[in-house]
Amino acid sequence: MSQISNAIATRDNGPAAVVEQYRSDLALVMPSHLQARVGAWIRNTQGLLRRDEKLMEAAQNDVGQFIAVLMDAGRLGLEPGTEQYYLVPRWNKKKRATEVTGVRGYQGEIELMYRAGAVSSVVVEVVRDNDNFQFRPGRDERPIHDIDWDLTAEQRGDLRLVYAYAVMKDGATSKVVVLNKGHIAKARSKSDSANKDWSPWNTDEESMWMKTGAHRLAKWVPTSAEYMREQLRAKADIATEQRPMTLPVSIPLPAPGSVDTNDEGPIDAEFVDEP
Incomplete structure (x- = not known):
């Protein structure tokens, strides 16, 4: 049993109560922009448990696993139970019970890109059968995607x-x-819970397509705040290198014959205590 599970074993085993007990630990791992609203973050999580019986059951089966998932969401600065970060009950074959696992959503992937500070905008979009889509690598800088916004998603096609x-x-x-159905099918096959009714692959398929696209883009775009720190350090180094050097002040030499040759040089000083 993990250290966090041992600690929880001696406490109230109710997941909602445990989340509150770990308020300070969650705030400690959160980015600064979330620390000020950790209370609202916790209340939203507790609300999710009250509204979703399957999620509550999975959290009760392994409260330590549930807290570990929340710690991961908090560390990333993402909102659990949203399209930033899904909370998904998953069947654990070894435990023969469901447990809560965290799945980063497409909005979470995009949020991390923005937070790194390297991008000004991120575009993630699905293409349906009746849309007009054109993109030729090497010729087009960006895709051309025409959508008839008067149509519903169903009318636009699969x-x-x-x-x-x-x-x-x-x-x-x-x-x-650009990912097609084959790429998406391969990504879906790696999910243990893809065939479950409560899986986001079934409850919000379009979002999971977008999540897969955003996740693949993350390999090509900085998603870590460390990128911004490296940029700031690089700018500081450049500024230091370009800083003008301070030249020594030129002291004019005395005119010939103006030097007192009887000068015996500096006199040794003596420190005297004042009365």
């Missing part, structure tokens, strides 16, 4: 493609990622 790209701060376009 999901066909998903694409993602970022516009960097300097105006350049990142690598454009």
